[in-house]
Structures are given as C-alpha cells and as structure tokens.
Amino acid sequence: MERSIMSDVNLEENLLEVEGEIYNIKPGADKAVVKYFGEDHGYRSAAEKAQAKFERETIDTTLVKDHIKCIPNLLPAELCQSLIEEFEGDSEGIQHESVAELLLTQVFTDEIDAHIRSYFGSEYCVFWWSIYKIESTDEETGYSTKWHCDGGPEKHLKVITYLNGFDEHGSDTAYLDKEATDKLKEVGYIFASVEKRSLNIEPLCKKLNVDYQPMGVKPAAGDTIIFNPFEIAHRAKTPVPGKPRYALNFCLVPSEIHWKTVAEQYYFPAYDCQDFRKFAPIVKKITKDQALDLNYVEVGLNFQVENLQHARFIIENVIKTPKPAWLLVNYLERNDPTLVSITSIFDLLRFIKKVALEQLHWEKFLQAEWLDALKDISSFEQNFNDSRSRYSQADKPNPNAIFWPSPVHEKYPQSKFEILPYVRKEPIMDLDTPIGSAGSCFAFEIAKYFQTQGYNYVISERNDDPNSGVFVDGYQPGDELVKFCANYGIMFNSPSFTQLAEKAFGHREFSKLLFQNETGFFLDPYREGVVFSSKEAYFADYDKHIAALRDTFLSCKVFVLTMGLNECWQLTDGTFMSRNPRENMFHLVKHRTLTVQENVDYIQRFFDIIKAHNPDFKLIISVSPIPFLATGRAEEQHIISANCHSKSVLRVAADELVNNNEDMYYLPSYELVTECIEDAWDIDHRHVKSETVEKVVAMFKEIFVR
Incomplete structure (x- = not known):
C-alpha cells in the first residue's frame, strides 16, 4: 500500500551519503503527502466537519502534545496468548468479523476512547485491523522495521496492543519525538521510496543536528500504545532470533459519528493494512449522509416543510457556523423528529430563532457563534423576502418592466413597439439647464x-x-x-x-501629432472630422x-x-485615436479590444x-x-x-x-x-x-x- 502511495508523490529523489550510509532524499514529499490525502482525497475537510459536530467531553491527554500514549494492561494476558495460538493455528480463520467484533469491544474501552476522541477532537472510526507477526529475519526485508512515517492523512492513529512482551522477544516500537521527525521530513528522508528506508539514521541525524534519541515502551503482554504514525518517525525493532513478536493493530481516522455506528451502518473494519484512498469515498459518504441524511429532501407547496431532511437542509445551508447548525439540527431531531410543530418554512425560522436566542443565556462559550447564527438567519430572511418579490409588480417603479411584452398574451397583450424601455424617471434638469x-x-x-x-x-x-x-x-x-x-x-x-x-x-x-492626408490637408488623430489646411492653422x-x-x-x-x-487604435505613446487610422498611420498604432x-x-x-x-x-x-x-x-x-x-x-x-x-x-x-x-x-x-x-x-x- 505505502509503495503505491509514495509513487504518486512525483518529486525528484536524490542520494545523500553520510559516513558511508546512503540515504534516499525526496524534499517536499511530506507536503505533497499532506496535500494528496488532505485536499485531493478529502480527509482534511472530513476531519474539520467531524470536529465541528463533536460535542462529547474531552480529557487532558499527553497524546495531544506528544502524539503517543501508552496504556498498560489493556488486554488480559490470557486473551493475548489465546490470540497468538489462534493466529498460528488458523491465520485465515482469525480474520473473521466475529473476532474483530470481540476485539473492538475489548480494546476500545472508555479509557482508551477518551484519549482518542480528545486527540481527534471528534468521533472516529476503525479503518482496518490485523495481527502482525514480526521475526528477526524481517530486519533486512521488512518495511516496518526501518525508520519511517506512515503515508496517510495527517490526522490518523494506530493502536498497537502487544500480545507478547519485550522480556520474551526483545522487540519494541522505537520512535523519535515530533521535533526530530519534522527535521527529517524537512530534509526529505521521510516519505522517500519505501523500499529504500534505512535501519541506521544516526549519521543522518548527526549531520542534520537532529537530537537522535530513540524511545520505546518495552511493553508487557497486553500493553497498548496509541500514536500518530504520520507525525512521529518510528520502526519496529526486530525481535531476537526464534522469538517472534505478535501485535494486534488498529488504524483509526476521524469521523462525524461513533465508530460503532460506522461499523454497523457504513463500513466494517477490513483485515490487514488498507489503502487510505480506498477509504476516502466511504469517509465522504459518511460526511454527506450526516449533512443530508440518507433520505431525500421533499419541498412542499406554499413553503411547506414536508420532512426532517428538508428542515435539516435549510438549517445547515442557512447557518454558516457549523457548531450552532449541528446543535439546532440535533435539538430538532430530539424534540420534534416528526415535525408536529413545524409545517412551513415560517414555523422553522421561528423555531431556530427561538432556540438560538435561548442559547445566548447559558452557552457562554458559544456566544459569538450564536450571534453569527442569528445574523445568518436574518440574512436568509432578507434574501427570502427579496427573492419572493423579484417578479412581483408591487413596489416596482414600472410594473410593465418585469415581463417581456407579448402582443399575444391572453391577459395582458402588449407590443414592445408601444413602450419606452425605462424603469424610473430621473428629473435632474429643465430646458434651461x-x-x-x-x-x-x-x-x-x-x-x-x-x-x-x-x-x-x-x-x-x-x-x-x-x-x-x-x-x-x-x-x-x-x-x-x-x-x-x-x-x-x-x-x-x-x-x-x-x-x-x-x-x-x-x-x-x-504630443502634437499631425498626419498629412492624400489631399494635402493635415489631420489630428484625436479630432476625427476636423482637418487643417496647414500646420500653421493647427498651431x-x-x-x-x-x-x-x-x-x-x-x-x-x-x-x-x-x-x-x-x-480602438492605440498610439505607441499610449494615447488613443478617436476613430480609425489612415494609410500613413499604421506604423504608429496597434489595434485594441477594450474590456x-x-x-x-x-x-x-x-x-x-x-x-x-x-x-x-x-x-x-x-x-x-x-x-x-x-x-x-x-x-x-x-x-x-x-x-x-x-x-x-x-x-x-x-x-x-x-x-x-x-x-x-x-x-x-x-x-x-x-x-x-x-x-x-x-x-x-x-x-x-x-x-x-x-x-x-x-x-x-x-x-x-x-
């Protein structure tokens, strides 16, 4: 997966030799990856929308600052051992959705959920999961064992639960802090070709004056780390020969709705590492469905609001500030989902104004947003009234100016040859002016x-x-x-x-320009229709x-x-002739078409x-x-x-x-x-x-x- 993503980052790759080590360098690749997933595939917009609609509490977690958090003893040792045995006994059978359903509830406890949602500032969903086995032979061939960041959206997380401990296999997830990672991104090491990653980047860090201090957690069985693999460089340290390391992995991305709802209604996590590009349409669908629901918008006669989707559509397109818009929709869905009290657009406007005004009394931290929401409502009402009156004859200075005159109109026949095409009189003068x-x-x-x-x-x-x-x-x-x-x-x-x-x-x-014409008279290019018998007459x-x-x-x-x-025709000095050039003028003019x-x-x-x-x-x-x-x-x-x-x-x-x-x-x-x-x-x-x-x-x- 990462190999194909990096090939799409079409930048020049160079070789850099430091103390006998050869490093592949691709400057600007980090910015290209950010744009590739954030803008081209919509992950940034989806994350922003998810944050705008988020309303659950958050906690103060070091995950936000450091992009990594360790949770000890998340899974019991017995379950970890059971998973290893089932993986070795039936590596395909363990991929069944029933296994994933059990593990999701075991791993995503209230504690770990609080850290994750606080990091994203939103709900989230599980993109993929897997059980990985890393052996000592992977050191030379395994992509994950060499220093790297994962190619993907800026905002995504990995949750890794170690199924057997460091004391058993000597393996760990080594990582650098964000400052060191950013310097490696800047020089272009991060996101260079996947197959050319390096085990030893200490000489490179030394040359770049990067504080090379790899860290790890030396996990016990059941310990879990949550980290952003895009933000911090990391590698899986290879285990000792004959002692493989087993780990349970989950990949998470921000979502507008809870991960359980996503798994139940939209997308169940796939097994093994997946391409983020494959998931982008699903993220967009979730975002779209949360904006307009899965049903259609029905617009009734006489400005009737026929269904909840119509009300949601109006609110979310009237209120430009996301948080109040989402709160208003949520309030309506909870309190009047069948629209008993709202039958028309006028009822809906009264409802959202009433709710918005009430929020000003207690939602102090959203005062500015609710004031903006009220301005949006006022602007909508003004535009609504203006739109309704556009084809009305009321208050028009010339009521006959609205529709094209038709001599065969059934009710109001009128010929255009019998009218004057103006709207209002402007009596600015009299005959003495x-x-x-x-x-x-x-x-x-x-x-x-x-x-x-x-x-x-x-x-x-x-x-x-x-x-x-x-x-x-x-x-x-x-x-x-x-x-x-x-x-x-x-x-x-x-x-x-x-x-x-x-x-x-x-x-x-x-300039005093004089052009002689074929009759011997002189012409001023700025005064068409005025000629001079001599230069003296001109002066x-x-x-x-x-x-x-x-x-x-x-x-x-x-x-x-x-x-x-x-x-028109412009002279070489920048001035313009009043009309067209004569034959002896073309060397001094050029044709222009003015905007x-x-x-x-x-x-x-x-x-x-x-x-x-x-x-x-x-x-x-x-x-x-x-x-x-x-x-x-x-x-x-x-x-x-x-x-x-x-x-x-x-x-x-x-x-x-x-x-x-x-x-x-x-x-x-x-x-x-x-x-x-x-x-x-x-x-x-x-x-x-x-x-x-x-x-x-x-x-x-x-x-x-x-």
Whole structure:
C-alpha cells in the first residue's frame, strides 16, 4: 500500500551519503503527502466537519502534545496468548468479523476512547485491523522495521496492543519525538521510496543536528500504545532470533459519528493494512449522509416543510457556523423528529430563532457563534423576502418592466413597439439647464435635436472664420446648428473621452501629432472630422480649442456621452485615436479590444476629472445603436458578432458606472432603437432615421426633464 502511495508523490529523489550510509532524499514529499490525502482525497475537510459536530467531553491527554500514549494492561494476558495460538493455528480463520467484533469491544474501552476522541477532537472510526507477526529475519526485508512515517492523512492513529512482551522477544516500537521527525521530513528522508528506508539514521541525524534519541515502551503482554504514525518517525525493532513478536493493530481516522455506528451502518473494519484512498469515498459518504441524511429532501407547496431532511437542509445551508447548525439540527431531531410543530418554512425560522436566542443565556462559550447564527438567519430572511418579490409588480417603479411584452398574451397583450424601455424617471434638469454632448455620429444627431427643441445646449466653439484654415466635417461657417459643444469631432471609444478631460484641465501632456492626408490637408488623430489646411492653422487653433474644451466642461451641468465601440487604435505613446487610422498611420498604432473594466476605468476618469472642477456636473451615458462599419477582429469574429460583443461590453460598462456613481444615469437609447422602434433604420441598415432620433430625444425628455 505505502509503495503505491509514495509513487504518486512525483518529486525528484536524490542520494545523500553520510559516513558511508546512503540515504534516499525526496524534499517536499511530506507536503505533497499532506496535500494528496488532505485536499485531493478529502480527509482534511472530513476531519474539520467531524470536529465541528463533536460535542462529547474531552480529557487532558499527553497524546495531544506528544502524539503517543501508552496504556498498560489493556488486554488480559490470557486473551493475548489465546490470540497468538489462534493466529498460528488458523491465520485465515482469525480474520473473521466475529473476532474483530470481540476485539473492538475489548480494546476500545472508555479509557482508551477518551484519549482518542480528545486527540481527534471528534468521533472516529476503525479503518482496518490485523495481527502482525514480526521475526528477526524481517530486519533486512521488512518495511516496518526501518525508520519511517506512515503515508496517510495527517490526522490518523494506530493502536498497537502487544500480545507478547519485550522480556520474551526483545522487540519494541522505537520512535523519535515530533521535533526530530519534522527535521527529517524537512530534509526529505521521510516519505522517500519505501523500499529504500534505512535501519541506521544516526549519521543522518548527526549531520542534520537532529537530537537522535530513540524511545520505546518495552511493553508487557497486553500493553497498548496509541500514536500518530504520520507525525512521529518510528520502526519496529526486530525481535531476537526464534522469538517472534505478535501485535494486534488498529488504524483509526476521524469521523462525524461513533465508530460503532460506522461499523454497523457504513463500513466494517477490513483485515490487514488498507489503502487510505480506498477509504476516502466511504469517509465522504459518511460526511454527506450526516449533512443530508440518507433520505431525500421533499419541498412542499406554499413553503411547506414536508420532512426532517428538508428542515435539516435549510438549517445547515442557512447557518454558516457549523457548531450552532449541528446543535439546532440535533435539538430538532430530539424534540420534534416528526415535525408536529413545524409545517412551513415560517414555523422553522421561528423555531431556530427561538432556540438560538435561548442559547445566548447559558452557552457562554458559544456566544459569538450564536450571534453569527442569528445574523445568518436574518440574512436568509432578507434574501427570502427579496427573492419572493423579484417578479412581483408591487413596489416596482414600472410594473410593465418585469415581463417581456407579448402582443399575444391572453391577459395582458402588449407590443414592445408601444413602450419606452425605462424603469424610473430621473428629473435632474429643465430646458434651461446647460447641457452638452459628445460621442459617435449618433451623438451629434442628438445634439442637433437638443438645439432645435429649445434645450440650453452649450456651444463653446464654432468655426465661423472661413480663413482660419480649420474645417469641421458637416459644418459650414455661419451654420445655425453645431455638431459638438466644441470642435472635438466624433469619438467612438471611451479613452477618447478621458483624453478630452485630460486636455481640458492639463492632466496629461499630449504630443502634437499631425498626419498629412492624400489631399494635402493635415489631420489630428484625436479630432476625427476636423482637418487643417496647414500646420500653421493647427498651431493657431490648438490652445483656443483646449480653452473651449475647458469652458464646455465648466459650463455644462448635464452631459450626454454616447459610447460607440470597444475596438480602438492605440498610439505607441499610449494615447488613443478617436476613430480609425489612415494609410500613413499604421506604423504608429496597434489595434485594441477594450474590456468592460477598461471602459469603466476610462469613463470614470473622464467623470472624476470634470467633477473635481465642476461639482454640479452630471453624466448621462448611452450606448450608440449604430453598428460597426468594420471590425479589426475578422480573423476570429464576423462583423455581426464583433458588433454584438462590442455593444454588450459597453452596455455592461455603462451599468457598472451608473451603479457606482451618484451623478451618473443611463439613457436606454440603444434598447429603444434596436427593440422598440419597428422601422428605425435608414436604407443602409447602419444609420437611423430622423424619426428614430426624435423618439430617442422624446424619451430623454420624459426621463430627465422636469
């Protein structure tokens, strides 16, 4: 068994020579074994659950500190001799379960039981048992006669009762203390290959400065030792020639229930040394059965509690602190196992609250745990009430917002083309409130309607000088309507908004980048749709434009920001273009697809910078319904799916921003256009009709204007 376990600890093994002795060393093997059984096979979790449910008294035993305890005269000498004779006479017959049943009651007396349960801090069960015969010839071939620890869970015990005495055979169980063992584990001797264990480790201990002082008990027949073979190095000292040593062995592991119950209902101890991996599923089954019982959980109508398993399931999933949860279940099972007084979840909640409150008066050592239990109950009730009301129309700002509108619904027919997709009004402004906007082409369609519908649209910069050398796409000198508060052009990505605020208030230095296009004009990569006839025109306009930006953000009390794309182009200095590169720009840019968090961070910085200079600033976020013109991800995404991904990312980012900020709001223009307008699109299927924009602005007014 141990040979196969150690082979699973896949670590490099080295040879170490000390004073002519060769030792096999496998550093880290002890930690690997701990993880292997504790985490991979669930023994640690099972032990913790067993401890959480344990309520019997414990005693002050040296077993806890030293990991070993000697109990003299546990079995009478006559029984010991009888077992030796039966073993020699019929080594197979003595393995019968009836023999084990007799020995279990003889060995696990109240005294030994107290030491074991105090060591585990829980109940325990017997994994396997055996009668071993060790002879002098085992010194070279026997694995147990060489210094080792047993490969298994950290928390397990062996109980060895010597059937004949030291005076007869000269054999003993030699052991080192835990400090010495830990040093041997650290260097890697413990849990190296089983077949390469050593009889003489004194030179190794001397080299490691380990206090090599083997101890033993020199047992008489019937004497018993309890020890943790994982925690202390040990070996069976070989007996004198012709005088074999006989010993009765038991292996124990923690359990949630008493060893007798385990033996009767789950697993009877097997004969001879067993693989802990074989027992792991049984431990898990015991743990699971103790949590939910062997029966099913029946949930009745109208929150009825139909059976005890349902009540247990609720308690153990509501109360997060294990001890109070187990005590509540135990109390219920003892006092009302048929649920005479508990018929519904409401009865059960009253019951567990009553019991928990009563415990505060006398279980002083569990005060904190019971207070936590009451908090858990309160949290459960809040969640319960919240869950029940999720689909209820009561207290909803818009009762029609719960279910998808269906024109063929039997009772409540409704078409999505007849609704506005918002929940509550946010009257944060009137028509006199200074308002601005920025974003994609959809944003300046909205800006046009703000200006024609009597809103106080902030205009900090026009372009009315025909000799300035500055040209704004779609605007002629003297036009009544502008596309933007200032001539920043259209912006499709969230970093561009951040850069506007950074420029306006000097939070970042920007390189003055000019790219010449094929017509001889110059382009500013940060101002899409704005071109310059000469470099001189660009420089003459630069500071005036930044001043206009600053004036816009200081003047606006409400600003509508329309996010367009999550694909963008980043320049080598870390800044972002407002749209796409021309042919002579590709050596200075790389394509980016921004995450939700990146979009959140960029818009948050835009907002925070302006808010610091203009405390009255409020931001209304929308997502442009206008789909991609092109995608830079065509090697992995069709433009249709890339567009869906982009809008989804931006929509989630908008939600997080609004949830995180008091003065941010969401305008569901994307939802209105894509779902609630039957004929929204122009002939190109990308841009919207003017009537569509009118409906968006009308919804804006209904939501935000007093």
